[in-house]
Amino acid sequence: MRKLSICAALFSLALCSMLNADEQLSMNAADKAMYAEMLENNPAAMDVAEGEELFNSLIGQEAYAKVLGVSVKDLPKTIAGFPRLVKAAGKVVTLSQSLQMAMADRGQKVPKLESKEMVKMTAYVKSLANDLKTNIDVKANKQMEEMVVMGKRIFEERRGGRGLSCNSCHSADIIGSRLRMQELPDLGSPVTASASTWHAYRMTQSAMVSFDKRMQQCMKNALLAELPLGSKEMVALEVYVTNMGKGNTIQIPGLKR
Template identity: 25%
Template sequence: MKRQACLILSALAALPAWAQTSATDEIAKYRQMLADGNPAELWEMRGEELWKKKAGPKQASLETCDMGQGPGVLKGAYASLPRFFKDTGKVMDAEQRLAYCRMTIQGLTQAEALANPFASPGKPSDIEAIMSYVAAESRGMPMTVSTAHPLEKQAYEVGKKLFFYRGGAHDFACATCHGTDGQRIRLQELPNILNKANAQAAYTTWPAYRVSQGEVRTMQHRLMDCFRQQRFPEPVYASDAVTALTMYLAKSAEGGKFDAPALKR
């Protein structure tokens, strides 16, 4: 299936600009064809096994992890993140919070809890699998991200500044590609995040199975890849800067129905 998808995308990529609207329509049809058999389901199942498996020096499962809705409650948790956590005194996104739970509940070191966040050939990522499961538990629920706490509001404002901050070899910002209508890179349409409907459609579909990579990728991976393409230094995984940018994007998607893990090119 992955080979078939790559061949289709390669063929569409060769089309001239005048044909790219119809090409986009064909990609949408292809996604719809695969929707009932999204490979992300395999990551979700593995993630659930890892969530419930006793592991680490403390030989404990993650079933008591508080992702913001109470210990062990995952329904709606992802759709309400990032958020302020009283036990850490900081705003955390889903991947930061997962690392915290793996350290405090299972006894992993920080290095162990953050190891291998993104899969590579022959090295599947436990984090991507667990995030697939956690995210799936919010499917169909509305985005409800709070900025009521002063630190949540601060994270939102920092994230907004990062979104518009220009730099790197090309003097790009996130807003360069995602702050104007009608932008695209080759076949890829670029959502204008300043448009609420676009922000909702974009944010609520991550994590996602990427056909071109044969892996489920998380929001952190998506942001890392954006910085790479801008020729920015890549931010540290699970850093407060990434959480702040995620907060801005998540709040911009307020009210949107969460529909991930989704399927992407």
């Protein structure tokens, strides 16, 4: 019955045939034991430590705070509110983009968003807000208001070969059911807390992955054209999904299947 109602909600035969409510759970006992061990000793902690070294040698807290127009003391709570409007950029930017700005400001070569340095540095800077709650404010200004509307549209827009949207798998009426043995996660719930737990170590990839990259991976899996990192659309999507989980506690690096 459950499967039927999900299919009715989806209107997508392709996705329906992939859903199987009776399949085994995604993690077996050995996986669970490994997960417990990694919780104690997250392999991505090393990446975050490398990110700290990079950040301190290339930018530093004072220079970074200056670019954001805040005091060093206010850095953690400012970081907890990304993506946000940064005056010096004149637009809503992600944390990584704000680090790129700080590097450009210091006359340094600006690494690509997908580069290892950038991913590590951003993870470290986000970890400065650990234990704070995400405080994104989508009503703070006109730019944020526009971005959250755009992000919602992108989240709900059916695209690609299967005509799926993010919402096909992450809407309130389907989360908790399973797709190819994976539980469909409620991105904004305190349990999944997507926006506040990526950068995370992804066990299936044996690597630390950023939040925007994780969203791109879902696009790839669901045959939606991948939005480029740093594009206005991708930033808008990050605004929307972050706002779903507003108030969740930031814990970087996270640990994910």
